[in-house]
Amino acid sequence: MEQLHFIFDLDGTVFQVLDGINKEQDLKRFNKIFGNRFIERYSVFACDYRHLVFPGFYSLFRWILNRGDKLYFFSNGIKERNQEAVKKLMKKTFGKNYKAKLEEVEIYSREDHLDTYKSQVKNENVQGPFHGNRKKLLSDNIVDKEKIPYTVLIDNDRSYLHQGEEKNFLNVLHSAVGYYQQRFKKDLFYHFHKSYYICGLINSAIKLMKRENLTLADSLWQLQVKDTGEEFNRNFYYPLRRNPKYYLKGYKILKRLNPNLEFYCDIPETDKK
Amino acid sequence: MEEIGLLRTIFLVMMYEDNMQKIINSGLTGDLNLDNFTVSIKIELSYNSSRGDKISRSIGLKLDKSQNKQEGVNSCWLF
Structure with a gap:
């Protein structure tokens, strides 16, 4: 089978920075809800900021690399910050032996985006349905063109999607606003467990790909959009x-890699069947 | 009294900034002219954002006691 290529956004997808006026109170509250051990396990420091990683991502990265697939990170942060953050993510994921795994991972940053302000390209050739100033162009930028049918960009922000790469986009809920706030409570299950969703959806897409002899991008499009x-x-x-x-x-799959994983809040009543 | 007022202003401004973002580097310059009862201060702050950008902000403030007014309050973001 073709090697698959998974490109992860960072902020709002893999983790969320703990910042703002109430950060100390927020941290105390998290400690109270989840316990200090949980907070330390899922904290990654970059640029002196604490980033809280959503549970399950360490297992998800291991799942991808164990499958023999390729892992990338593509964030609008500056290069030094992204390198620091990813290095620490890999350390949390693989422990002492992280350096060899880190070498397998590719990291892309702000300068790798297509800046629509500076670029000479016409908007109608770039924007697609979701307008954005910077675009995460994949083809012949992050991966070779021939790998595109087997490449997925996982991002919470649709505006980074480059026209023509709609089938390569896996969208997760945005969480930077504060998934813990009362007004987001009904969505907490979906915000908090997004790594499970990514794993579950990718697993289903791979099954569909094999069953129907499709590409990964086509089967993802089938599940995420057509159906x-x-x-x-x-x-x-x-x-x-x-x-x-x-x-x-996704939870079932990732729990095999980390038996300590759990659901940290309930499925909303309205979505229970 | 003037000095207390000035210090209070500086303190309030710095408290505000401290709450807004982590201050990595801050500098304070100023001069005090008691004859003319005017005070001007400039506060410059710079810090790294969570995505690694270096951001600077400066706030200028002039207090003119003789005209009993406060003027020249400026703040700007430099990216």
């Missing part, structure tokens, strides 16, 4: 993100 019956335009909000089925599937 929803909704039209793909700027009002498309990836409804699969609120389908508990994929979260449960």
Whole structure:
């Protein structure tokens, strides 16, 4: 089987920075809810900021690399910060032997984005349905063109999607605003367990790919867009993100790698079937 | 009294900034002219954002006692 290429955004996807006026109070609150051990396990420091990694991502990275697939990170942060953050993520994921794994990982930063302000390219050739100043172009930028059918960009922000690479995009819920706040409580399950969703959806896409002899991008498009019956335009909000089925599937897979993983909050009552 | 007022202003400004972001480097320059009862201060702050950008901000403040008014309050972001 073809090697698969998984490109992860960082902020709002893998982790969220703990910052702002109430950061000390927030940290105390997290400690109270989850316990100090949990907070330390899922904290990564970069540029002196504490970033809280969503549970399950360490296992997800191991799952991907164990499969023999390729792992990339692509963030709008500056290079030094991204390198520091990814190094620490890999250290948390693989412990003492992280250096060899880190060498397998590729890191891309702000300068690797297509800056639509500075670029001479026309907006109608770049933007697609979701407008953004910077675009995460994959083809012949992050991976060779021929690998594109087997490449996925995982990002919470649709505006980074480059026109023509819609099938390569796996969207997760945005969480930088504060998934712990009361007004997000109904969505807490989906915000907090996004690594389970990614794993569940990718696993289903791989199965579909084998069964129907599709590419990874085509099978992801089938599940994430076509099967929803909704039209793909700027009002498309990836409804699969609120389908508990994929979260449960991913959880089962990742729990094999880390038996301590759990669901840290319940599925919303309205979504229980 | 003027000095207390000035220090209070500086303190309030710095408290505000401290709450806003982690201050990595801060500098304070100023002069005090008691004859004319005018005070001007400039506070310069710089820090790294969580994505690694170096961000600077400066705030200038002039207090003119003789005209009983406060003027020249400026703040700007430099990216």
